[in-house]
Amino acid sequence: MHGLINKAIEGFVVEIYGAGAWQSIVTEAETGAASFEAMLVYDDVIAERLLEATAAHLNKPRPMLLEDIGTFLVSHPRMPALRRLLRFAGTEFEDFLHSLEDLPGRVRLAVPDFILPSMEITHKGARDYELSCGPLFEGFGHVMVGLLQAMADEYGALVTIEHHGPGPGAGGDTSRGLEVISIRLHVPQFSEGRRFALGVGGG
Secondary structure, eight states: OBHHHHHHHHHHHHHHHOHHHHHHHHHHHTOSOSSOOTTSBOOHHHHHHHHHHHHHHHTOOHHHHHHHHHHHHHHSTTOHHHHHHHHTTOSSHHHHHHHGGGHHHHHHHHSTTOOOOOEEEEEEETTEEEEEEOOSSTTHHHHHHHHHHHHHHHHTOEEEEEEEEEOOOTTOOOSSOOEEEEEEEEETTSSOOOOOOSSTTOO
């Protein structure tokens, strides 16, 4: 597993719950490390242990924990890089949705050895969309739910997002272990959204 995954879990716990909570979690997870490097590669089992220990320590179901991590990666002030990468997709939330299939490629441009799973966005009619994403680890789709909700807030869009578990992709293929997320866009510009500028130093 790429170190960015472990570092994201670490950053979420430390920033939201404190260093003491993180030390308790890594001790319980028996990872052999108190911190992780974003650009290293670790055994997949370490991320699983971290997620299990974090869910137990925070008394949160794994899906809820993963959604919170997805939200954190976009919305926390100390995590600007991913937010900026995603906001380059366009000026409206629907622009962002249509860009999701290109996200794995854009991530590889920034971090060549970090392979995000494939993503397929399907327009189901009116303002209904369906996102199918491949597996990265169990429940990765819940991270995407949190990320999508945070991005809707970024753009000031009012949406309903639901995780439907494993299901077929846009082509009806049920063999790839995809997770399916439905997105209903109620109001594209419900609120002002967060300020963002493309130039250096932009919000």
